[in-house]
Amino acid sequence: MRRAMERLTRGVARASERAMRGANGGTREPVSAVRAGAVTAVVTGTAASAIVAGGASAVACAGESESKNARAATEEKSDGGKGIGKGETKTPTVVFVLGGPGAGKGTQCANIVRDFAFVHLSAGDLLRAHMKSGSPEGNMVAEMIKQGQIVPSEVTVNLLLDAMRASGEDRFLIDGFPRNKENRDAWENTAGFDCDFVLFFDCPEDVMTTRLLGRNEGRSDDNIETIKKRFVTFRESSLPVINYYEKLNKVCTVNSDQSPEDVYAQTKGFFSKFA
Ligand SMILES: Nc1ncnc2c1ncn2[C@@H]1O[C@H](COP(=O)(O)OP(=O)(O)OP(=O)(O)O)[C@@H](O)[C@H]1O
Numbered sequence: 001m002r003r004a005m006e007r008l009t010r011g012v013a014r015a016s017e018r019a020m021r022g023a024n025g026g027t028r029e030p031v032s033a034v035r036a037g038a039v040t041a042v043v044t045g046t047a048a049s050a051i052v053a054g055g056a057s058a059v060a061c062a063g064e065s066e067s068k069n070a071r072a073a074t075e076e077k078s079d080g081g082k083g084i085g086k087g088e089t090k091t092p093t094v095v096f097v098l099g100g101p102g103a104g105k106g107t108q109c110a111n112i113v114r115d116f117a118f119v120h121l122s123a124g125d126l127l128r129a130h131m132k133s134g135s136p137e138g139n140m141v142a143e144m145i146k147q148g149q150i151v152p153s154e155v156t157v158n159l160l161l162d163a164m165r166a167s168g169e170d171r172f173l174i175d176g177f178p179r180n181k182e183n184r185d186a187w188e189n190t191a192g193f194d195c196d197f198v199l200f201f202d203c204p205e206d207v208m209t210t211r212l213l214g215r216n217e218g219r220s221d222d223n224i225e226t227i228k229k230r231f232v233t234f235r236e237s238s239l240p241v242i243n244y245y246e247k248l249n250k251v252c253t254v255n256s257d258q259s260p261e262d263v264y265a266q267t268k269g270f271f272s273k274f275a
């Protein structure tokens, strides 16, 4: 684990340099990854799954209650981890947790942590803590969050790696990451291992809007103006990432337009192999 983390840290500087050359806060993702007709569906409030290409795979994943790819990854890991990463004998288990703003990612991660041996790392929480530093970089992060924009990957990946290292653990729910292609590239170029699977909470925008406006945690981005911007960022930059993993049959989709209990009943099925 330690060697994997040291390698991650070395690699992140190189990847960040590459990513930062073209970084613009999350608008570089090709919208072509999203099916054309579906964009309208999202604008009108249809659940995001309507625009994720390869939806059949997601249904298959949900129907199985355990991702085929997650199982395959576990089988590889139980074989000493050979073939994962670059000569590492042990790699962390990572589940990326994605979904629109207010879809319920944090709420469900808390449930998973209670019942399974995972560390929850929220990219948004790490960035919010970082912005309180008052440093120039912290101020930049504060402004980008207020505008609903995606912070350059160098910042986020470093915060995640530091937190992973500090935990001393080897199973992580990484919530709200990767949020765009730049995030994903930075991860791929540095980690040397991919996620086991992506847990995608799918929820209509009108439902998410109501939840965010009722959250009442004093967040600078839980206001209607920023919420609209966050939805645009999600559609344009984050859904293509889900599309990408969908094509790899790695997405486990949960309909999060249900009570928290019902959402969790569906969610925990994907973690049975970790019990
Ligand atoms: N299934 C649900 N039904 C109703 N309310 C919910 C549900 N899940 C979460 N909430 C509430 O909605 C709000 C947003 O939930 P949460 O913070 O978990 O979402 P999130 O996806 O992590 O959001 P963000 O991406 O903005 O951090 C919270 O106030 C939470 O209590």
Ligand SMILES: Nc1ccn([C@@H]2O[C@H](COP(=O)(O)O)[C@@H](O)[C@H]2O)c(=O)n1
Pocket (backbone or CB within 6 Å): 101, 102, 123, 124, 125, 127, 144, 145, 146, 148, 149, 150, 151, 152, 156, 175, 176, 177, 178, 179, 183, 221, 230
């Ligand atoms: N990978 C990420 C994750 C988050 N952000 C910024 O933080 C904001 C809040 O994120 P939540 O997951 O807590 O909703 C988000 O809108 C982004 O501004 C980011 O840049 N990169």
